Amino acid sequence: MPKLRVFCWTDGPDVPQIDVSPCSITDGGHTAVEKQSVSLNCQAQSNPTSQYVWFYNNSQVYTGPKFTITKILRIHTGSYACQAQNPNLNTISRKSINLTVYYPPEGSPSCSVLPAMNYSSLNLTCSWPGGLPSPSLRWTRDLLYLAQVRQ
Structure with a gap:
């Protein structure tokens, strides 16, 4: 009887890709409009699947691939980073973006x-x-x- 060989491989994570929705992209990074709901989605190729951690200005704020701010405010302007980790290899990859929150002037002219x-x-x-x-x-x-x- 032939022998069955099973190969398991582990690799990654690759550098994460971050998608911000809704947003606009400018020379300085991504922009969003105040009081909107903004979602940041992170994906990194990895086997097994990556575990994700989100950082805002270098402080951990969320665990998971999708980080949503339901009512973004001007104080949320800053650097957002997604860290992907391969749990078997304990390898880490990270990507950061800058997010600027646009807001209207107050009052009237x-x-x-x-x-x-x-x-x-x-x-x-x-x-x-x-x-x-x-x-x-x-x-x-x-x-x-x-x-x-x-x-």
């Missing part, structure tokens, strides 16, 4: 009208401090676009 050029014209000013990214104000007259100013 502050605007003023001042006379200029010896009262022959008017100087219109508006500001709306706060928010990330900085707000952009558009000037219109009778619904016609006049100018756009970035704060």
